[in-house]
Amino acid sequence: MAHAHDHSHDHGSGSCTPAPSGGVAGHEGHVHGPYDHHHHHHHEPPSRASLPFAVGVALNLGFVAIEAVYGYLAHSVALIADAAHNLGDVLGLVLAWVAMLLARRRPTLRRTYGWGKSTILAALANAVLILVAVGGVGIEALHRLAEPAPVEGLTVLIVAAVGVVINTVSALLFLRGRERDANLRGAFLHLAADALVSLGVVLAGLTIMLTGWMWIDPAISLIVSLALVHSTWGLLRDALNMAMDAVPRQIDAAEVERFLVAQDEVDEVHDLHIWPMSTTEVALTAHLVIREASDPAAALLPRVCQALRERYAIDHATLQLETPAVAQACALADEDTR
Numbered sequence: 372m373a374h375a376h377d378h379s380h381d382h383g384s385g386s387c388t389p390a391p392s393g394g395v396a397g398h399e400g401h402v403h404g405p406y407d408h409h410h411h412h413h414h415e416p417p418s419r420a421s422l423p424f425a426v427g428v429a430l431n432l433g434f435v436a437i438e439a440v441y442g443y444l445a446h447s448v449a450l451i452a453d454a455a456h457n458l459g460d461v462l463g464l465v466l467a468w469v470a471m472l473l474a475r476r477r478p479t480l481r482r483t484y485g486w487g488k489s490t491i492l493a494a495l496a497n498a499v500l501i502l503v504a505v506g507g508v509g510i511e512a513l514h515r516l517a518e519p520a521p522v523e524g525l526t527v528l529i530v531a532a533v534g535v536v537i538n539t540v541s542a543l544l545f546l547r548g549r550e551r552d553a554n555l556r557g558a559f560l561h562l563a564a565d566a567l568v569s570l571g572v573v574l575a576g577l578t579i580m581l582t583g584w585m586w587i588d589p590a591i592s593l594i595v596s597l598a599l600v601h602s603t604w605g606l607l608r609d610a611l612n613m614a615m616d617a618v619p620r621q622i623d624a625a626e627v628e629r630f631l632v633a634q635d636e637v638d639e640v641h642d643l644h645i646w647p648m649s650t651t652e653v654a655l656t657a658h659l660v661i662r663e664a665s666d667p668a669a670a671l672l673p674r675v676c677q678a679l680r681e682r683y684a685i686d687h688a689t690l691q692l693e694t695p696a697v698a699q700a701c702a703l704a705d706e707d708t709r
Contacts, residue, residue: 423544423555424468427562431461434537441530445523448515450530452508452592453572456599457534459504460565463497467558474649487649491613494650498607501599509596515589522588528576534569538562564602568595616646619653622683627655630678636661636671638695642703645685654687655679660698 435457442450470493473486542562545555575591578584609620618624624645631640639660648654661671672690679685693701 420471421468423558424464424471427541427544427558428461428464428468430537430541431457431464434534435461438530438534441526445526445530447522447527447576448508448512448589448592450527450572452505452512452595453531453534453568455504455508456501456568456595457538457565459497459501460561462500463493463561464558466493466496469493474651484648484654487652490650491610491647494606495610495614498603498610501603502607505596505599505603508592512589512592512596516586516593519585519589522579522585524576524579526576527579527588528573531569531572531576535566535573538566538569542566568598571595613647613650618645619647622653622685627679627683627685630682631657631659631675634659634671634675638662639698641698641701642691648687652687653683653685654689655685656689656691658691658693658698658701658703660693660695 435454438450438454438457442448442454467490470486470489473489476486478485539562542559542565545559545562571591571594575587578587613619622645624643627645628640628643631637631643637659641658641660643655643657645653645655659671671692675690676688679688
């Protein structure tokens with residue numbers, strides 16, 4: 372039995388250095404091959420990585436206070452709805468920020484994978500918080516539709532216009548690095564969507580000023596709430612799947628299995644598992660049934676580990692090699708994971 376452990380933290384940019392060859396015969400026909408375990412840390416300094424979160428939290432928290440106060444004074448449920456959503460964004464940014472800092476902590480003997488899973492828990496908590504806030508705003512909007520209240524259109528327009536600027540600036544803070552980090556990409560997309568939501572509130576204020584239709588304010592808030600439920604439901608679904616160790620949606624498990632079987636030395640693959648260690652790192656374990664060879668691990672394991680990282684962004688691969696005789700006795704060979 373051979374184990375190859377390839378642990379790299381370069382998020383797809385590093386190389387898989389071949390481990391020393393020369394496995395020795397082991398018990399029950401197993402072969403104990405090379406142990407390849409190396410860590411690459413190409414992270415930004417914590418202070419620089421935290422800067423977008425700190426500025427984004429400060430800007431949005433200040434705007435939440437402004438929006439809530441003027442929403443109350445202007446009797447605008449649309450502004451209050453947007454304030455509640457922005458508060459959810461602030462909490463979400465704080466959670467993502469803390470999770471990012473925790474994920475940088477080194478693994479320990481108790482937490483051998485470190486704190487990477489905290490980024491997934493942060494995404495899950497963020498989704499729940501937003502849905503709760505949107506639910507409360509939606510109920511108030513329905514009451515306002517039944518009994519429309521006077522709304523100061525100009526106040527709504529001005530405050531929401533400030534929101535467009537703040538959310539746009541906040542989104543741009545996460546523009547850099549969003550392609551390689553799901554947390555940054557999620558923050559960017561969420562804040563960009565907020566800018567569009569605030570733009571909708573601007574249109575509501577303008578419509579009230581031009582037509583005097585007070586019902587447009589709760590109507591816009593309902594539309595905004597439904598849009599947020601739609602986008603947040605996707606976040607909740609993805610976070611739950613990650614928390615349950617489901618295969619990340621950007622990876623086709625069947626394709627990975629076909630790739631492993633296609634290797635010249637490999638006849639069969641079983642006990643294949645692919646799961647997210649965090650929102651940015653993916654792990655894989657598999658048993659590879661190989662043809663009889665003197666030392667297949669010397670070439671096979673480094674090549675496969677590097678290909679998994681480059682083709683599928685799977686940073687942590689653990690592969691167990693088995694001969695056909697050993698595979699027949701493997702208790703995990705008959706498990707159906709499909």
